[in-house]
Amino acid sequence: MRVAIAGLGLIGGSAGIAWRAAGHTVVGYARRAETRRLALERGAVDEAPETLDAIAGAAVVVLAAPVLAVRDLLARLAPRLVPGTVVTDVASTKRCVERWAGELLPPGVAYVGGHPMAGKETAGIEYADGDLFRERTWCVVPPAGAPGEAVQAVTRLALDAGSRPLLMDAVEHDRAVAATSHLTFMAAAALCETVVAGEHFREQAAVAGSGLRDTTRLASGDPLMHRDICLTNRDFLVQALEAFAERIGAVTALLRSQPPPEAITGGPADPPAAAGLERYFVDLKVARDEWLSRPVPDRPA
Amino acid sequence: MRVAIAGLGLIGGSAGIAWRAAGHTVVGYARRAETRRLALERGAVDEAPETLDAIAGAAVVVLAAPVLAVRDLLARLAPRLVPGTVVTDVASTKRCVERWAGELLPPGVAYVGGHPMAGKETAGIEYADGDLFRERTWCVVPPAGAPGEAVQAVTRLALDAGSRPLLMDAVEHDRAVAATSHLTFMAAAALCETVVAGEHFREQAAVAGSGLRDTTRLASGDPLMHRDICLTNRDFLVQALEAFAERIGAVTALLRSQPPPEAITGGPADPPAAAGLERYFVDLKVARDEWLSRPVPDRPA
Numbered sequence: 050m051r052v053a054i055a056g057l058g059l060i061g062g063s064a065g066i067a068w069r070a071a072g073h074t075v076v077g078y079a080r081r082a083e084t085r086r087l088a089l090e091r092g093a094v095d096e097a098p099e100t101l102d103a104i105a106g107a108a109v110v111v112l113a114a115p116v117l118a119v120r121d122l123l124a125r126l127a128p129r130l131v132p133g134t135v136v137t138d139v140a141s142t143k144r145c146v147e148r149w150a151g152e153l154l155p156p157g158v159a160y161v162g163g164h165p166m167a168g169k170e171t172a173g174i175e176y177a178d179g180d181l182f183r184e185r186t187w188c189v190v191p192p193a194g195a196p197g198e199a200v201q202a203v204t205r206l207a208l209d210a211g212s213r214p215l216l217m218d219a220v221e222h223d224r225a226v227a228a229t230s231h232l233t234f235m236a237a238a239a240l241c242e243t244v245v246a247g248e249h250f251r252e253q254a255a256v257a258g259s260g261l262r263d264t265t266r267l268a269s270g271d272p273l274m275h276r277d278i279c280l281t282n283r284d285f286l287v288q289a290l291e292a293f294a295e296r297i298g299a300v301t302a303l304l305r306s307q308p309p310p311e312a313i314t315g316g317p318a319d320p321p322a323a324a325g326l327e328r329y330f331v332d333l334k335v336a337r338d339e340w341l342s343r344p345v346p347d348r349p350a
Numbered sequence: 351m352r353v354a355i356a357g358l359g360l361i362g363g364s365a366g367i368a369w370r371a372a373g374h375t376v377v378g379y380a381r382r383a384e385t386r387r388l389a390l391e392r393g394a395v396d397e398a399p400e401t402l403d404a405i406a407g408a409a410v411v412v413l414a415a416p417v418l419a420v421r422d423l424l425a426r427l428a429p430r431l432v433p434g435t436v437v438t439d440v441a442s443t444k445r446c447v448e449r450w451a452g453e454l455l456p457p458g459v460a461y462v463g464g465h466p467m468a469g470k471e472t473a474g475i476e477y478a479d480g481d482l483f484r485e486r487t488w489c490v491v492p493p494a495g496a497p498g499e500a501v502q503a504v505t506r507l508a509l510d511a512g513s514r515p516l517l518m519d520a521v522e523h524d525r526a527v528a529a530t531s532h533l534t535f536m537a538a539a540a541l542c543e544t545v546v547a548g549e550h551f552r553e554q555a556a557v558a559g560s561g562l563r564d565t566t567r568l569a570s571g572d573p574l575m576h577r578d579i580c581l582t583n584r585d586f587l588v589q590a591l592e593a594f595a596e597r598i599g600a601v602t603a604l605l606r607s608q609p610p611p612e613a614i615t616g617g618p619a620d621p622p623a624a625a626g627l628e629r630y631f632v633d634l635k636v637a638r639d640e641w642l643s644r645p646v647p648d649r650p651a
Contacts, residue, residue, distance in 0.1 A: 117614065120614075144611070145611050148612075166558075215557070225554045225557045228544070228545050228550070228551075229554050229562050230557070230562065232544065233545070233562045236537055236541045236598075237561075238601070238634050239537075239594060239598045239601060242601075242634055243590070243594045243597050244529050244530055244533065245641050246633065246634060249526075250529075253529055256467055256487055256527055257530040257641075258467045258468070258531065260469075260534050260538075262642065263568075264567070266561075268635060269638050272635055275631045276627045279605055279608070279627055280609075280611065280614055281611050281614065283606075283611060287602060290602045290605070291602065293540060293541065293598065294595060294598050296543050297537075297540045297591060297594065297598065300539070301588055301591045304580055305588060309584070310446050310581065310582050313421075313446065323577055323581055326580055327577045329539070330571075330573035330574075330577055331573045333543055333547060333569045334569060334570050334571070336542065336547040337542050337546050337569050337570050340555065340558075343555070
């Protein structure tokens with residue numbers, strides 16, 4: 050199959066490597082000449098034309114850019130696409146892209162959204178890796194009434210990247226990732242803001258360990274990607290943040306309800322009030338350990 | 351030096367291995383026979399007596415247990431200790447332990463608190479590792495008026511475990527770790543509660559990735575250790591949680607102030623309101639990346 054990729058960053062480049070290995074012909078476009086050169090050098094593309102025109106003849110066109118940039122790509126590509134082309138993307142939210150595709154694409158050009166659940170903190174073609182999607186979920190998100198062949202083509206590409214395709218609609222997708230992915234980077238960001246960017250961190254850094262480093266890892270992700278996600282998944286993300294704030298409030302209240310440290314005598318005579326606190330941590334450990342012990346695809350690879 | 355360790359879990363066992371390698375004689379006590387057998391087998395101790403009596407003659411006695419269990423150990427050891435002994439510990443909070451030591455230890459027995467900034471999600475002597483403390487900060491926390499020789503003995507043990515000793519007082523210690531360590535596991539726990547233990551996680555798990563796994567990692571830590579920290583550092587932890595909740599509230603408000611997704615046109619015409627959101631993520635990425643690029647000891651090893 051002739052596959053065109055618009056945007057040769059970490060995701061586009063990694064997909065190109067994987068799809069070429071699976072036997073597809075990959076033509077890739079990037080604005081910067083240096084990116085196109087690197088894509089050829091790393092084997093992410095068979096051809097790297099200088100203009101978007103050259104990618105318009107492919108069977109499937111993959112838009113590999115952050116959400117807001119996808120709209121711009123759709124607008125520029127729309128007049129160049131011929132009937133029968135399938136357009137997909139790899140952006141983090143799906144409702145907006147689906148709406149833009151409906152507004153901008155010409156008749157006969159089908160859109161089916163895609164979202165591979167993979168990434169790194171290191172963006173760019175330099176870090177492209179043909180195994181990035183292996184064993185990961187790749188959400189396939191067709192609009193209502195999308196042609197079966199278009200859904201199949203996108204599903205085929207997910208499989209050929211080594212992923213497990215998972216069919217869902219855009220609302221379902223955006224609601225699920227708001228909790229599992231978007232709230233997660235917002236929590237990492239807010240923790241980073243409170244501690245690492247806090248006014249006392251200069252003195253505190255010497256006692257900061259790998260826990261803080263790992264729990265804030267996502268705060269080093271791509272700021273534009275995070276911004277675009279916030280803008281295009283605002284409603285579900287606000288709901289998730291509200292649920293999170295409510296949990297923070299509840300556990301803070303549980304702490305306040307404990308006896309003061311002066312009353313703690315330790316040893317076997319632990320205050321019974323502490324039992325609720327102990328159960329809180331036991332229940333969460335059990336929930337998390339159970340999740341991570343499940344067979345793929347219910348846990349991250 | 352003859353060093354006694356009461357409690358042969360991950361921390362006590364790892365310290366024993368490191369201190370023996372540095373030339374100390376290590377005698378270790380654990381309640382369970384199986385733990386004592388494993389400690390001998392793994393080379394964490396030279397001797398593993400069955401009773402606390404046998405460890406009372408050491409130059410330094412190290413209490414290696416979660417905070418509340420340290421009080422019990424102090425009470426049981428106190429009548430057995432001879433003047434000139436130095437008592438230290440490795441517990442996560444220091445104000446309570448310092449107070450208990452002052453109340454319980456006999457005259458002539460000096461207490462100097464300790465806290466190595468190291469750990470794993472896997473508890474127990476089975477995971478003991480002589481390199482666990484290498485390049486880590488080891489807080490040395492003397493009460494007001496502690497004898498210089500006692501401070502030096504504990505500092506020596508920190509150095510001999512491969513750590514960087516850092517002198518501070520108990521209030522300073524508890525305030526700093528409330529932010530860098532205790533708030534961090536509470537944030538991981540609350541995120542785990544909201545998402546992984548949430549009512550929709552069964553359906554969402556397929557789109558959950560390594561970001562959620564890593565950001566919630568600390569929620570799989572030892573529930574008793576977490577409970578004890580909450581009880582003995584309640585005031586500073588509540589303050590840290592309040593600051594965190596305030597940051598969550600502020601970024602939620604920033605999200606609500608953005609234009610609705612329907613108004614987003616993408617591409618170069620990004621809404622100017624989004625600039626604040628972009629700056630938020632850029633600033634945090636800069637702060638975190640700057641932290642992790644600092645030379646040791648200002649970043650986690």
